[in-house]
């Protein structure tokens with residue numbers, strides 16, 4: 215059932231500027247009476263897409279897609295016919311005639327249109343108020359202090375809601391709107407006494423528009439500390455649903471379609487700052503809620519080869535939102551990458567200080583979903599215990615197992631995990647499921663006594679092995695007397711793969727002659743490790759200077775290998791050369807120690 219008359223749709227077809235509409239998706243070049251360009255529907259290097267501007271028809275000789283302007287909009291924006299028509303009509307400023315409709319349907323539509331008009335009028339009122347009113351001065355100062363220009367603020371119709379209780383209410387009623395309409399649009403609320411008053415007061419207002427630019431609600435920022443919530447939104451209602459909107463989508467749409475990229479941030483001012491810096495393919499979610507509906511719209515707009523970049527805060531809520539989005543993207547087969555924002559920095563500060571290059575450089579370093587999850591596992595891992603390391607290894611291994619074999623990305627991930635857990639890369643790629651000993655055989659264990667000590671290292675696991683070398687060295691130092699003390703002092707923090715062994719070194723340096731006397735130190739993990747080391751140092755027969763030297767060289771070798779992996783990753787050839795030489799020297803020293811030993 216057509217909602218618009220055939221006549222008015224024909225008129226629309228004739229009057230829209232097809233070249234302008236197609237140019238939002240691909241660069242066109244005029245050739246005679248036609249335009250040609252790279253096809254927006256398939257990947258190609260030489261143009262096979264052709265447009266007949268006069269008749270408003272396009273055709274691609276590569277993939278065979280073709281049609282008129284309305285079909286082009288349906289195809290590229292993922293819109294059904296009626297909405298593609300509405301969008302084209304709105305852009306071209308053409309009034310469509312409707313077929314006769316059901317009177318109740320018509321009434322609902324008129325009601326909606328009135329609410330939209332009311333919201334639009336109010337956006338205009340707030341915007342004027344921001345620039346004209348004396349009481350909005352602090353708001354203007356605040357926005358300026360965030361580096362936002364008047365131009366970008368006006369483009370996004372940022373405004374200010376007055377302190378008074380009834381400015382919007384009175385003004386809208388004067389223009390013929392009824393109190394019920396103000397309530398339905400979320401612009402007023404009913405007080406306990408039954409009277410109604412303005413919903414937004416004394417706040418900076420950001421109009422929240424749908425992708426066609428129709429204002430559906432507002433986000434509003436408090437100007438005072440004691441004003442309740444810092445951000446207040448229009449309540450969920452007839453028009454406004456926060457899970458559907460993306461702030462800035464109406465402004466970003468064209469840029470996103472063209473670049474095939476969309477940057478998703480958390481704050482309204484982040485979007486403003488990014489647009490101001492020329493990164494126009496950016497939008498914001500409301501708070502940290504990111505829904506499948508929003509992701510779907512972004513993916514449709516960015517196109518089949520498009521990528522959604524999430525640049526959310528590095529805090530817990532932001533990370534959880536990214537993880538949820540990542541899972542949704544995987545299910546829907548949407549290209550998604552996670553931008554690692556420097557802790558405590560938002561995108562607005564980033565571009566204000568570093569220009570658009572600052573964000574672009576972060577985009578090029580954005581992580582895949584698997585990389586992001588592996589990062590998370592490593593960040594959350596307890597590197598101070600063998601169990602913590604083994605658990606992190608098992609989780610990382612499962613994640614990596616899902617990536618394609620023999621890819622550069624996989625090698626990179628394996629290197630990263632090996633580096634952080636301080637284990638050999640083959641432990642990371644070894645098949646064998648959960649934590650345990652993929653290749654190191656261990657003696658059959660006797661039945662466990664009840665309640666085994668949780669922190670007792672399980673021998674033979676990669677996690678135990680990496681911590682073990684450091685622990686053994688500390689015990690040797692303690693047993694060796696003055697020479698041991700000297701070796702202890704030679705260690706730098708980089709020799710340790712965990713903060714616990716690092717703390718143990720510091721403690722032992724301070725309490726070298728009687729380590730147990732200083733216990734408990736207030737750090738239970740440290741106490742346990744020091745006690746264990748002291749016990750080993752006492753029980754083991756003295757091993758001589760050579761064992762101590764070899765043990766030190768082993769740590770030195772590990773340190774160099776860690777640095778070497780990092781230098782390789784960074785492509786720093788000078789550093790690689792220097793480290794290769796250092797490694798040689800350690801080998802030479804090792805063989806000279808072994809040569810002396812009989």
Ligand SMILES: [Zn+2]
Nearest residue numbers: 253256274277
């Ligand atoms: Zn094509």
